[in-house]
Amino acid sequence: MRTLFKFHGGIHPPGNKAQSTQHGIARAPLPSRLVIPFRQHAGDVARPAVRVGERVLKGQLIGTPSGFISSAVHAPTSGTVAAIDMQPLPHPSGLSDLCATLIPDGNEEWVARTPLDYRNIPAEELRHLLRMSGVVGLGGAVFPSDLKLRPLRAHPNKHITTLILNGAECEPWITCDDMLMRERAAEIVQGAEMLRFMLEASEVLIGIEDNKPEALAALRQAVALAGLAFEVIAVPTIYPGGGAKQLIRVLTGLEVPSGKLPTDIGVQCFNVATVYGAWRAIAHGEPLVSRIVTVTGNVRQARNYEALIGTPLAELLALGEPLPDTDRYIMGGPMMGMELPSLDIPLVKGGNCIIAASDQLLPPPPPALPCIRCTRCAQVCPADLQPMDLFWFAQARDFGKAQEFSLFDCIECGACAYVCPSHIPLVQYYRFAKSEIRAREQDKLAADKARIRYEFREYRIERDKREKAERLAAREKVAAAPAAGTADAARQEILAAMERAKQQAAAASPKNTDRLTPQQQAEIAEIEKRRAHIRELARSGVEHHKE
Amino acid sequence: MAIFSSPFISKPDTVAQIMFRVLLALLPAVALYVWNYGPAVLVSIALASVTALATEAVMLKLRQRPVAPFLRDNSALVTAWLLALAIPPLTPWWLIVLGTAFGIAVAKHLYGGLGNNLFNPAMVGYAVLIVSFPAQMTHWPSPLGLGQAELGFLDQLGYIFAGTLPGGIGPDAFSMATPLDTLKTQLHLDKSMGQIFEMPIYGYLGGKGGEMVAFGFLLGGLYLLAARIITWHIPVAFLGTLFAVAGIAHLLDPAHYAAPLFHWFSGAAMLGAFFILTDPVSGPTTDRGKLIFAAGAGLITWLIRTFGGFPDGVAFATLLMNICVPLIVLYTQPAVFGKKGQP
Numbered sequence: 001m002r003t004l005f006k007f008h009g010g011i012h013p014p015g016n017k018a019q020s021t022q023h024g025i026a027r028a029p030l031p032s033r034l035v036i037p038f039r040q041h042a043g044d045v046a047r048p049a050v051r052v053g054e055r056v057l058k059g060q061l062i063g064t065p066s067g068f069i070s071s072a073v074h075a076p077t078s079g080t081v082a083a084i085d086m087q088p089l090p091h092p093s094g095l096s097d098l099c100a101t102l103i104p105d106g107n108e109e110w111v112a113r114t115p116l117d118y119r120n121i122p123a124e125e126l127r128h129l130l131r132m133s134g135v136v137g138l139g140g141a142v143f144p145s146d147l148k149l150r151p152l153r154a155h156p157n158k159h160i161t162t163l164i165l166n167g168a169e170c171e172p173w174i175t176c177d178d179m180l181m182r183e184r185a186a187e188i189v190q191g192a193e194m195l196r197f198m199l200e201a202s203e204v205l206i207g208i209e210d211n212k213p214e215a216l217a218a219l220r221q222a223v224a225l226a227g228l229a230f231e232v233i234a235v236p237t238i239y240p241g242g243g244a245k246q247l248i249r250v251l252t253g254l255e256v257p258s259g260k261l262p263t264d265i266g267v268q269c270f271n272v273a274t275v276y277g278a279w280r281a282i283a284h285g286e287p288l289v290s291r292i293v294t295v296t297g298n299v300r301q302a303r304n305y306e307a308l309i310g311t312p313l314a315e316l317l318a319l320g321e322p323l324p325d326t327d328r329y330i331m332g333g334p335m336m337g338m339e340l341p342s343l344d345i346p347l348v349k350g351g352n353c354i355i356a357a358s359d360q361l362l363p364p365p366p367p368a369l370p371c372i373r374c375t376r377c378a379q380v381c382p383a384d385l386q387p388m389d390l391f392w393f394a395q396a397r398d399f400g401k402a403q404e405f406s407l408f409d410c411i412e413c414g415a416c417a418y419v420c421p422s423h424i425p426l427v428q429y430y431r432f433a434k435s436e437i438r439a440r441e442q443d444k445l446a447a448d449k450a451r452i453r454y455e456f457r458e459y460r461i462e463r464d465k466r467e468k469a470e471r472l473a474a475r476e477k478v479a480a481a482p483a484a485g486t487a488d489a490a491r492q493e494i495l496a497a498m499e500r501a502k503q504q505a506a507a508a509s510p511k512n513t514d515r516l517t518p519q520q521q522a523e524i525a526e527i528e529k530r531r532a533h534i535r536e537l538a539r540s541g542v543e544h545h546k547e
Numbered sequence: 548m549a550i551f552s553s554p555f556i557s558k559p560d561t562v563a564q565i566m567f568r569v570l571l572a573l574l575p576a577v578a579l580y581v582w583n584y585g586p587a588v589l590v591s592i593a594l595a596s597v598t599a600l601a602t603e604a605v606m607l608k609l610r611q612r613p614v615a616p617f618l619r620d621n622s623a624l625v626t627a628w629l630l631a632l633a634i635p636p637l638t639p640w641w642l643i644v645l646g647t648a649f650g651i652a653v654a655k656h657l658y659g660g661l662g663n664n665l666f667n668p669a670m671v672g673y674a675v676l677i678v679s680f681p682a683q684m685t686h687w688p689s690p691l692g693l694g695q696a697e698l699g700f701l702d703q704l705g706y707i708f709a710g711t712l713p714g715g716i717g718p719d720a721f722s723m724a725t726p727l728d729t730l731k732t733q734l735h736l737d738k739s740m741g742q743i744f745e746m747p748i749y750g751y752l753g754g755k756g757g758e759m760v761a762f763g764f765l766l767g768g769l770y771l772l773a774a775r776i777i778t779w780h781i782p783v784a785f786l787g788t789l790f791a792v793a794g795i796a797h798l799l800d801p802a803h804y805a806a807p808l809f810h811w812f813s814g815a816a817m818l819g820a821f822f823i824l825t826d827p828v829s830g831p832t833t834d835r836g837k838l839i840f841a842a843g844a845g846l847i848t849w850l851i852r853t854f855g856g857f858p859d860g861v862a863f864a865t866l867l868m869n870i871c872v873p874l875i876v877l878y879t880q881p882a883v884f885g886k887k888g889q890p
Contacts, residue, residue, distance in 0.1 A: 008884070013556055172556070245884065258885035334555040362555045369562050369620060370662035372825045379778075383884040388832060406883040416556030421560045422662075428552050 002205075002233055005253040007246045009380040010238035011415045013172050013335065015211060020175045020294050020302040025183055027306050028319060034076055034102040035087050035346040036062065041136040042143045042526045045098060054081050054528070057111040059287050062100055065131055069522040071144040073136040075102055076289040076308035078109035090331050090336070090345050101345070102310065113285035117193045123149070126198055126282065133281035133329030134196060134288040139166060139242075139271030140332070145278055147519060148270070149198045149327070152263055163201040164251060164262075164269040167208040167215060168235060168242030170196030171333030174353040176292040177272050179304040181208065183213035185222035188272050191226055199268055203231070205251050206272075209241060210234040219493045222385030239335060239547055242411040246382050254488075258409050261519065273352075293347060297322040297330070297355035307347055314343035322356040330355040334362060335414045369422040377416035377426065383409045387416035391426050395434035399440070402433050435531040438524075446508040452501045459497055463490060471478070562661075565776055566621030568885030572770045573628055573822065576763030580636060581688045583756035588636035589818040591643055592628055594707075606656035620659055625674050626650055629669035629822055633815055633862065634676060637688045639700075639709050642683055646672035666869045667829045670862045678855065679774035685858065686722040689748070690756030727814050728858040730805055750856030753812035761817040768821025780837035781830065783821040787810060796853070810849065813881070819844070819861035830868045835879040836872075844868045845884040 046063030063073030087099035113335035296302035299320035393402035650672030796804035851860025
């Protein structure tokens with residue numbers, strides 16, 4: 001029996017998982033139209049590889065990865081590309097992005113699929129295959145999986161010792177991973193062995209919350225059948241126990257250092273659905289064109305569906321038969337999900353759950369009262385923060401202090417807001433403060449760049465004037481005074497000035513955004529995009545709260 | 548329409564509910580008060596409550612804040628009850644009104660209202676009264692059956708509202724020095740500890756009657772712990788420190804220093820440990836901070852009781868430690884996830 005560890009805090013919200021686990025995964029019917037965004041992953045948008053009017057087959061590449069952090073996009077079924085244009089995405093403010101609209105022909109005709117045995121393929125080739133199969137993290141971060149399987153060049157002496165499969169699924173209502181584990185455990189285990197092989201990890205731990213006994217049993221059986229030495233571990237049901245850093249802590253006792261990645265402590269973590277997707281991509285040659293999604297909440301028939309990427313959410317939700325008083329929709333769970341502006345948007349790779357909501361099911365919070373410093377928030381914070389202090393700083397717009405008190409270690413799990421007896425929208429304040437700080441840092445960076453440019457221009461004008469005057473003087477004298485020395489000195493001066501400018505720039509860059517790994521940069525870029533819009537929301541919310 | 552962001556669910560707990568449970572937790576002590584000293588304390592509580600709510604409403608109005616939601620949060624009632632239970636149960640009405648109004652208006656609302664006060668409003672009210680009206684504030688009625696004169700409920704009402712007593716007796720007839728006070732004065736008279744504790748006002752652990760009320764506060768405090776309204780840190784550190792310093796002194800010189808259990812069950816020690824020092828607004832937020840804060844209060848309480856000029860030290864200990872809260876919190880920040888072992 002493995003010794004499990006604890007992380008600080010956590011909450012026990014009602015699970016509401018039974019509703020959607022009464023029946024097995026059903027295949028969602030082929031929709032009338034699919035809208036496939038070219039960016040469903042962290043990083044750069046995929047380049048369209050098809051033209052409007054072109055007939056495509058199921059699994060055909062329609063978006064080529066472009067850039068270091070990027071992933072491929074495929075046609076989820078056979079049909080005709082009707083349009084390639086900007087369409088609204090699942091995003092709180094209805095942000096649009098480049099999408100292909102596909103009219104299915106109903107034949108579900110696959111491209112040629114090549115099943116491969118990973119053991120005969122070099123790791124580098126496998127990573128390329130995963131990238132070209134559009135395999136990204138299905139737990140929500142949608143980070144391209146191939147990049148998480150790279151050898152750690154930065155740490156030549158370190159390597160991954162532990163591969164963790166995240167089957168915790170701690171958010172209420174969501175059961176897509178649970179059902180996947182119950183029904184497709186064997187393939188998850190095969191996929192885990194493939195990833196372990198690629199990472200050359202020495203152990204594989206599969207963490208599942210103990211409120212999923214069926215999934216635990218299914219995986220234990222699958223591991224035993226495969227004759228592998230993986231450990232399937234029941235972890236205590238506590239939110240946010242499925243957060244990567246929290247799960248790593250519970251299983252290994254290790255804490256991922258602040259601002260670092262799990263790989264820095266020799267651990268790599270994948271969601272079970274991602275592992276399944278990776279296995280299908282290599283062993284069956286099937287790119288990621290569908291996923292399991294939970295349709296639940298205020299519906300007559302809650303259930304999990306295997307749905308094609310690009311399925312309009314309205315069609316997906318209709319399968320659950322929403323009750324008449326449904327007036328809102330949430331993508332993801334009630335703790336970290338987002339309210340959708342409309343249902344006229346497609347299912348994307350990161351979409352794990354749709355909750356139909358009503359005032360009765362998810363009552364809006366009562367008006368906020370002042371903080372009474374009861375510290376319930378601090379008692380439940382899984383990042384060991386002092387949420388009441390961060391709230392105070394955010395409210396006072398004392399962003400420097402907020403940063404000093406580790407605002408950026410907040411994972412926005414919402415546990416603090418969940419327990420707050422004053423019903424303060426705490427997470428909204430943290431998002432607001434984070435976006436303000438990021439915006440200011442970018443402004444500062446831009447201002448520094450502009451200043452350096454300006455100073456160098458001033459210097460150049462001055463130098464040109466001086467050189468011109470010197471040349472003129474030299475010519476007027478018609479003397480044989482050597483000018484080589486001056487030119488050389490000027491060049492030295494330019495070099496020195498540029499060096500100074502570089503140093504100033506280095507000194508002026510903000511601490512938090514210095515020396516980030518590409519993965520972190522991609523995450524930031526992605527978060528930044530969301531923030532720009534959330535910022536508006538947060539501001540409207542904060543102002544509303546103040547009234 | 549406001550757009551709400553995640554989380555979309557929350558616990559149904561409210562500030563009003565927390566405050567209500569604190570009131571509930573005070574009931575055992577209130578009942579024992581009535582049992583031992585008669586029903587006058589109920590009048591004090593009612594008077595303080597009405598004053599607190601009225602002051603709260605006026606101050607909210609003056610500060611142009613919504614009145615109804617804040618009146619419903621029960622926080623003013625908690626202040627009122629705590630003050631009413633901290634002062635002698637038989638007190639002239641104007642004293643109660645003055646103390647409560649001062650606590651709510653100055654200590655709470657001038658600092659920004661609910662959640663913003665640096666000092667415990669009930670203790671500020673208490674401090675103002677004991678500094679300004681020491682005579683009235685030391686007229687503690689004798690427990691029933693111990694005084695020279697027994698006052699009926701109507702007599703008590705007459706004293707509270709009109710300041711008159713039947714048959715022209717003075718307050719000395721029904722009141723007496725508190726056990727803590729008596730101890731101090733008798734020690735000055737070179738009486739031995741054994742002689743002093745043979746006096747009829749002393750009970751098993753503290754003063755007769757008072758020790759039972761203290762037990763009531765202990766009971767209520769245990770309920771607050773069980774209901775997770777307070778954490779163990781403050782009561783344990785306060786009572787632990789008080790026990791330790793009193794115990795050491797008592798061991799060194801039992802003739803001059805009272806036993807630790809006497810300190811626990813005398814005066815406002817139990818009230819302070821579970822209800823006063825645990826006020827979240829004016830106390831520290833970190834766990835280690837709570838330990839330091841309450842330990843300091845325990846030490847100061849013992850020092851004032853033993854060497855100071857006031858009969859009890861809980862109120863001043865609380866206020867003195869309230870001053871230190873921002874500093875304590877700053878230096879007791881817990882290590883953030885992923886930053887453990889780092890400066």
